[in-house]
Amino acid sequence: MSERLEKGLTALRGQMDSKVESFFSSCVNCGICAESCLFYTETKDPRYTPIYKTEPLRKLWKQEYSFWGKFSSKLGFTKTFKESDLADWEELVYDGCSMCGRCSMVCPMGIDIADIIARVKQGLSAAGYTPQDLVGAANRTLEFGSPMGNILPALKAHIKHIEADTGLTVPFDIEGADYMVTISANEVVTFPEYIGAITRIFAHANVSWTISSEAFEATNSGLQMGNNTIATELVGRIVAAAEKLKVKNVVSPECGHAYAAIRWNGPNYLGKKYTFGVVHILELLDELYRSGRIKTSGMETSRMTFHDPCQIVRRGGVAAQPRELLASVASDVTEMSDHGRMNWCCGGGGGVSANERAEELRIQVFNRKKSQLDEIKVETMVTACSNCRTVLEDGLDANDMDMEVLGLTELIADHLVENEALVGS
Amino acid sequence: MIANFIDGPLWYFSLFVFFAGVMLRLGSIIFSKHKVDLSVARGPEAPGAFRTIFSRFLPDKGMYPHIKLQVIAGYIFHLGLFAVIFFAAPHIKFFDEHFLGFSWTALPHWGFIFAAQLAFLGLILLWLQRVINPVSRLISKTGDHISSILTFIVLLTGCLALLESFSSLRLLHRFSVELFLIYFPFSSLMHAFTFIPSRAFTGAWFGRRGIKS
Ligand code: SF4
Ligand code: SF4
Numbered sequence: 001m002s003e004r005l006e007k008g009l010t011a012l013r014g015q016m017d018s019k020v021e022s023f024f025s026s027c028v029n030c031g032i033c034a035e036s037c038l039f040y041t042e043t044k045d046p047r048y049t050p051i052y053k054t055e056p057l058r059k060l061w062k063q064e065y066s067f068w069g070k071f072s073s074k075l076g077f078t079k080t081f082k083e084s085d086l087a088d089w090e091e092l093v094y095d096g097c098s099m100c101g102r103c104s105m106v107c108p109m110g111i112d113i114a115d116i117i118a119r120v121k122q123g124l125s126a127a128g129y130t131p132q133d134l135v136g137a138a139n140r141t142l143e144f145g146s147p148m149g150n151i152l153p154a155l156k157a158h159i160k161h162i163e164a165d166t167g168l169t170v171p172f173d174i175e176g177a178d179y180m181v182t183i184s185a186n187e188v189v190t191f192p193e194y195i196g197a198i199t200r201i202f203a204h205a206n207v208s209w210t211i212s213s214e215a216f217e218a219t220n221s222g223l224q225m226g227n228n229t230i231a232t233e234l235v236g237r238i239v240a241a242a243e244k245l246k247v248k249n250v251v252s253p254e255c256g257h258a259y260a261a262i263r264w265n266g267p268n269y270l271g272k273k274y275t276f277g278v279v280h281i282l283e284l285l286d287e288l289y290r291s292g293r294i295k296t297s298g299m300e301t302s303r304m305t306f307h308d309p310c311q312i313v314r315r316g317g318v319a320a321q322p323r324e325l326l327a328s329v330a331s332d333v334t335e336m337s338d339h340g341r342m343n344w345c346c347g348g349g350g351g352v353s354a355n356e357r358a359e360e361l362r363i364q365v366f367n368r369k370k371s372q373l374d375e376i377k378v379e380t381m382v383t384a385c386s387n388c389r390t391v392l393e394d395g396l397d398a399n400d401m402d403m404e405v406l407g408l409t410e411l412i413a414d415h416l417v418e419n420e421a422l423v424g425s
Numbered sequence: 426m427i428a429n430f431i432d433g434p435l436w437y438f439s440l441f442v443f444f445a446g447v448m449l450r451l452g453s454i455i456f457s458k459h460k461v462d463l464s465v466a467r468g469p470e471a472p473g474a475f476r477t478i479f480s481r482f483l484p485d486k487g488m489y490p491h492i493k494l495q496v497i498a499g500y501i502f503h504l505g506l507f508a509v510i511f512f513a514a515p516h517i518k519f520f521d522e523h524f525l526g527f528s529w530t531a532l533p534h535w536g537f538i539f540a541a542q543l544a545f546l547g548l549i550l551l552w553l554q555r556v557i558n559p560v561s562r563l564i565s566k567t568g569d570h571i572s573s574i575l576t577f578i579v580l581l582t583g584c585l586a587l588l589e590s591f592s593s594l595r596l597l598h599r600f601s602v603e604l605f606l607i608y609f610p611f612s613s614l615m616h617a618f619t620f621i622p623s624r625a626f627t628g629a630w631f632g633r634r635g636i637k638s
Contacts, residue, residue: 018457019626025450026616026623029569030499030551031560032484035491046563065453067446067611068568105638106488108499109616110481110624264634267463277465317467317635338487341636 001081008086008127012060015119023116024061026109027051033103033113038344038368039096039361048096050103054116056089056123090129093120095358099257099350100310105342114315121226130225131355138221138230146185146217147354155183155216158192166196168203173245174210179284180247180276181211182218182238182262184255186386194254194386197413201285204416205293209251215241218258223265224351232269235261242276249277251284254384254409256311256349263316280312282384285412286321289328296415300330302379306408307336307369307392308343309385322384322408329415330382336372344368348391366395373403384408428592431600439603446610447618454622466633473632474625480638481624494554502547508532508540509580515587541584548577568612575605 001009031049034040039048046052063069063078072078101114124130137147144150159170171177179202187194202209215237222231242250252259263278279287288294306326313319319340326333338344347365352358369392373381381403383389392405484496510516514531521528532540552573555561582598609615631638 016457018454018459018622021457022454022619022622022626025454025613025619028613028616029555029561029564029566030495031554031558031564032488032492032495034560035488040560046560049560049564052564067449104627106485108481108484109620110477110627110638112627112630115630264464267465268460271463273463273465314636315634319636341638342485342487 002083004127005081005083005086008056008123008129009060009081011126012057012119012123013064015057015122016061016065019112020057020061020116020119021065023109023111023113024058024066027058027111028109030108033107033111036102036106037097038100038102038347038365039098042365042367043361047092050097050113050117051107051111053089053092053097054113054120056086057116057120059085086124086127086129089120090124090131091357093117093124094131094134094351094355095361097350098310098345098347098352100345101315102310102342102345105314118226122228123226125226130227131351131357133355133357134221134225134351137354138225138227141217141219141221141234142230145215146188147219147221148185148189151185151188151217152213155188155195158188158195162196162199166200166203168199170195170199171210172213174208175245176247177210177245178208178248179210179251179279180242180245180249181209181216181251181281182253182258183211183216184219184253184258184386185217186219186255186390187253190390191386191407191410193410194407197407197410198281200413200416201288201294201409204295205288207288207293210245210247212238212241212245214244218253218262219255220258220261221351221354223257223261224354228269231261231265235266235269238262239266239270239274242274247276249279249284250274252278252280253386254281254309254312254407255387256309256316256385257351257387259316259318260311280316280318280321281409282312282318282321282325285409286325289325289412294412295417296328296412297417298329298415300380300411300415301332302330302404303332303334303377304330304380304382305334305336305373305376305378306339307346307381307383307388308339309383309388310343310345310349312384313343314341325408325412326382329411334376334378337375338372344372346388346391346395348387348394353387353391362391363395363398366391366398369395370399370401373401378403380404380406382406382408382411428596431596431603435603436599439606443606443609447615450610450615451618451622454619462633464633467635468632470629470632473636473638474629477624477628477631477638478621480628481620494550498547498550498554500547501543502551505540505542505544505547506576506580509537509544509583512540513537513583513587537587541580544580545577548573548580552577566613571608572612572614575601575608579605 034049037050103113141147220231220234252262259280347362389405396403512532517528517531555565579601582601586594586598628638
């Protein structure tokens with residue numbers, strides 16, 4: 001057995017626990033999960049069936065943990081693991097799964113299939129079967145602080161503009177702030193208006209906030225790759241910065257997987273509870289809106305819909321807040337047929353959008369979103385994740401669809417009641 | 426001699442394997458490593474677990490049109506099977522005499538025939554779906570087919586035994602039940618028990634995040 005295969009199998013063995021045991025004991029191979037997965041519905045390729053993507057772990061479980069497996073290996077009947085048992089799954093798991101978790105909502109046995117796929121990634125990544133683009137993004141983050149390299153100069157340049165335009169100050173490294181804001185590289189590079197928006201909203205609502213110059217990048221390539229060591233290191237940087245600045249809360253950016261990494265997985269990666277709270281930016285905005293600290297005026301009148309980012313809504317539980325916020329500034333909002341916890345993914349989550357090899361497939365599975373949009377005929381799609389936004393824009397372009405895509409935070413900022421007294425404060 | 430063996434030692438052996446095997450399998454779920462989640466919960470886990478144990482009996486509305494066959498055939502099969510196992514007169518008599526010491530109202534003869542036909546129909550449809558649909562064909566294992574065939578044989582011999590009431594048919598039925606019981610704990614038939622912890626784990630996870638699953 002090669003060293004890389006051994007490493008992969010060891011990592012997979014480390015994933016076995018009571019959940020895996022009960023999940024694999026329950027699967028009746030009914031195939032229902034296929035119909036929930038856009039990679040299957042849009043390609044009709046049975047290999048994209050969610051539970052099939054877990055095959056490497058399932059095979060190992062069957063062989064080493066089930067009665068028949070143990071019994072047959074005693075009799076010498078076990079088929080040996082081959083490199084192809086891992087290698088052949090790289091494309092299925094990394095290109096053909098956006099970790100959206102829709103399959104986990106429909107399995108009649110209650111199997112959290114997305115959770116098992118995440119475990120399979122641990123094995124593939126340990127064996128080195130990870131798309132090069134994800135490995136590169138992780139290495140750049142480790143070395144330069146972000147998957148797009150060192151973006152601190154770009155961030156500072158944007159902030160300079162924002163400060164000049166608004167007369168506001170973006171606070172860096174303020175000790176004891178109520179909220180330490182984290183950002184995703186995509187927000188800095190592609191959607192810098194997000195940073196301007198939060199600056200205006202926080203000034204408007206008089207929020208005590210800061211950005212750490214040491215750890216502002218919240219995306220986590222380690223999570224996307226399935227490499228817990230890297231994921232832990234990246235979350236650890238934010239936690240260290242938050243502890244150093246003694247902030248009360250860390251604010252996750254809109255980016256869905258960044259939220260999953262810092263809010264839900266982080267304490268488990270680090271093996272300790274945080275000394276601060278973690279809120280998603282939409283949770284914070286909603287709280288400010290409900291308490292009357294955000295006051296908006298005027299309504300968007302174009303026909304709009306909201307695209308639910310999977311990791312924020314279905315896997316993150318932030319479903320009501322975006323709807324409440326959107327309703328406060330838009331008068332004509334129509335829901336897609338499947339929305340909220342049953343939304344369809346944009347197709348680019350889980351590292352798919354960072355993986356160039358998967359581009360053709362990603363555009364193909366966008367047909368699911370296209371069908372949803374065709375049904376409701378809206379002019380504008382609002383979302384709350386910069387990654388979804390990029391992927392949605394790509395998909396719309398590829399299909400010649402004329403539709404605007406907006407970020408919810410920016411939309412709220414555009415409707416703030418003007419408060420001259422705040423400018424320059 | 427064979428009759429004595431089937432009614433005697435083999436019966437006790439199959440019961441032993443069934444109960445011990447099921448306990449062992451459930452024990453391996455309960456006593457396997459269980460990771461403690463250190464993130465701050467947004468909602469309680471227990472109600473989420475409880476909810477999901479029941480909510481997954483019904484398919485999601487949007488999904489239903491795409492999985493009609495599995496849902497309808499699944500219900501027909503499981504309800505028919507349940508009725509046949511627990512409401513066929515000979516079974517009630519058997520449970521009364523050997524295990525429980527009390528009985529309940531049995532299905533009338535036509536009710537039994539109807540329930541058995543439902544079970545057959547559901548089982549055959551599910552199996553056809555398994556072999557014809559490219560998805561289920563790809564993911565199905567040999568064990569799934571063995572389970573289907575064994576269940577079919579148990580049902581068939583049971584019907585024949587009841588309708589014809591020859592002793593040899595009753596023996597054949599008992600023998601097939603014994604094979605079924607022995608096979609049960611080592612197969613995906615275990616889902617009859619493990620669906621509960623499986624749904625509970627997932628429901629708890631979602632409950633913790635404040636999501637209805
Ligand atoms: S829906 Fe659940 S039980 Fe059916 S094949 Fe998928 S994982 Fe297995
Ligand atoms: S997580 Fe989403 S993309 Fe991945 S298998 Fe499940 S439904 Fe498909």
